[in-house]
Amino acid sequence: MRAPVTVVGVADDRFEALSFEARDALAGAGAVAGSRRHLELWRSWPVSAATQVETLEISGDSTLVAAAVRRWAIDQHRDVCVLASGDPGFFGIVRALLGALDRRALRVLPALSAVSVAFARLALPWDDAVVVPTDGRHRADVVTAARTARKAAVLSSPDAPPEALGMSLIEAGAVMDLVAVCERLGSADESVRELTLEELAGGRFDPHSVVVLVGPGRLPLVGWEPGAGNVLAWAAGRNDAGATGAAWNESGATDAGWSDAGNTATGAEVRAIALARLALPVSGVLWHVGAGAGALAVECALARPALTVFAVEGRAATAARISAAAVARGAAVHVVPAWAPAALGPLPAPDRAFVGGGGLEVLDAVLGRLRPGGRAVVACTTLDRAVGAADRLGNLVELSVGRGEQPPDRGWRLATRGPVFLAWGPA
Numbered sequence: 001m002r003a004p005v006t007v008v009g010v011a012d013d014r015f016e017a018l019s020f021e022a023r024d025a026l027a028g029a030g031a032v033a034g035s036r037r038h039l040e041l042w043r044s045w046p047v048s049a050a051t052q053v054e055t056l057e058i059s060g061d062s063t064l065v066a067a068a069v070r071r072w073a074i075d076q077h078r079d080v081c082v083l084a085s086g087d088p089g090f091f092g093i094v095r096a097l098l099g100a101l102d103r104r105a106l107r108v109l110p111a112l113s114a115v116s117v118a119f120a121r122l123a124l125p126w127d128d129a130v131v132v133p134t135d136g137r138h139r140a141d142v143v144t145a146a147r148t149a150r151k152a153a154v155l156s157s158p159d160a161p162p163e164a165l166g167m168s169l170i171e172a173g174a175v176m177d178l179v180a181v182c183e184r185l186g187s188a189d190e191s192v193r194e195l196t197l198e199e200l201a202g203g204r205f206d207p208h209s210v211v212v213l214v215g216p217g218r219l220p221l222v223g224w225e226p227g228a229g230n231v232l233a234w235a236a237g238r239n240d241a242g243a244t245g246a247a248w249n250e251s252g253a254t255d256a257g258w259s260d261a262g263n264t265a266t267g268a269e270v271r272a273i274a275l276a277r278l279a280l281p282v283s284g285v286l287w288h289v290g291a292g293a294g295a296l297a298v299e300c301a302l303a304r305p306a307l308t309v310f311a312v313e314g315r316a317a318t319a320a321r322i323s324a325a326a327v328a329r330g331a332a333v334h335v336v337p338a339w340a341p342a343a344l345g346p347l348p349a350p351d352r353a354f355v356g357g358g359g360l361e362v363l364d365a366v367l368g369r370l371r372p373g374g375r376a377v378v379a380c381t382t383l384d385r386a387v388g389a390a391d392r393l394g395n396l397v398e399l400s401v402g403r404g405e406q407p408p409d410r411g412w413r414l415a416t417r418g419p420v421f422l423a424w425g426p427a
Helices: 020-027 036-044 062-075 114-121 139-148 162-171 197-202 231-236 268-278 295-303 316-329 359-369 383-393
Strands: 005-010 031-034 054-057 080-085 106-109 129-133 151-155 178-183 191-195 210-214 284-289 307-312 333-336 352-355 375-380 395-405 413-425
Touching: 005 020, 020 106, 031 036, 031 062, 036 054, 036 080, 054 062, 062 080, 114 129, 114 151, 114 178, 114 210, 129 139, 139 151, 139 162, 162 197, 162 210, 178 197, 268 295, 268 352, 268 375, 268 395, 268 413, 284 295, 284 359, 295 307, 295 316, 295 333, 295 352, 307 316, 316 333, 352 359, 359 375, 359 383, 375 383, 383 395, 383 413
Parallel strands: 005 080, 005 106, 031 054, 031 080, 129 151, 284 307, 284 352, 307 333, 352 375
Antiparallel strands: 151 210, 178 191, 178 210, 375 413, 395 413
C-alpha cells in the first residue's frame, strides 16, 4: 500500500540538510501542514509552490490537524507532507496522526530529535537521561521527574515555559549541577545557554525549548559546590563503590556495614525514631550534618527520592565511605567532605536537618539557615549537649535500647545500648 502521508522531520533549516526522500516528497506534495515556522521555512525552499499547494498551520489541537490530513489524503486522494521538528515519533505529531490514519498510510522520515541535538551541543551522553514532556502534565509531576533523574531533558511548552520550570524547581528546593536551555536548535539563531536555576527562573525563553538538567541524580556526587558539575569528582571517589553497605537493608534492621568507630548515636533503632521526628517532606532539602557513616542520609534519600540530600562529613575517608555506601544502594546523596559550620554556607537552605556531631555551634548555624516551617533533629550522647539542644528546639527524649543477644548457652539476654538523647523542633 502506498503511503499518501509523509511526515518529514526537520532538525536543520537548510534545504540541503533534508534527505533525498524528504525533498522528493515535498516536491510532489498536494498539501503541506506544519507549524508557522516550518511553513515559512518550506516557502523559502526551492520545492515550494505556495500558490498551488494548500497549507494548514499546526497551532492548536493536533486531533483537528490529523482529521484535516486524513481528509486530504483519504477523501481527496492527495499526497500530503507534514513538517515536524526532529523525530516526529518522539513526542511528536505521529501519535496524533495515528488517531485518524492507519499506520500503513504514513511514511515517517525522521531527523535528529531535539533532545539528541541538545545533549550533543553540550557534549554529554544521554542514554541515561529521562525525557519529561510538560504539555498536559501536572507541574508537580514534571518537577519530581526532573529532580529525581540523574539527567533530564524537559520539553517545555507555552503553558510551561522554561522560566516556569525554573521557578518550580527553586520552590521545591531542587539543586542542579548543570542547567542549560537549548532554543531553536538547528536554526540560524540557535541558542544554547548554561545558567543557574535562578537565572532560569528569572529569564524569558522560547517556550518550545529543551531544558537539560544534570544532578542530583540517582547516584551521589562527592565534593559538591554550587554549579560545579561534580560528576568527575564523584567518579574519582567511587573506586570502592559496593565495598560498604552491602550488608545493610532498607528497614534499618542491622547496623552491619555502618560501623563508625563505635558510635552508638545513630544506631538502627535511634535512626527509626529520628526519621519519625524529622517528618520528611516529599521534596525539599535535607542536611545530615556530622554524617558519620551516613546511614540516616541514605535512608532519607531512599524514603523520599525527590528530596535533595546533603551529607556533611569532615573526615575525608569517612566521607568517601558514605559515597560508596550510597552508590551501592542507588541513593541520591551529595557528600560534602568538609567540616561544619563552615561547610554549610554554600548549601541551599534546608527544610529538614539532622545534626549528629559538631556541638551547639553547629546546631546554631543550622537553625540560622532553616527554612520557615522546617525542622531539626539532634542526636546527643551527653546530657549537657542534649539540654542545650532542647533549650533551642523545645523537645527532648532519652532512648535506651536493649538488643537481644544469644550467648553460647543459647539463652537470651538484653545488651543495653545508650542512653541516647534526641532533641527536635522548633516546637
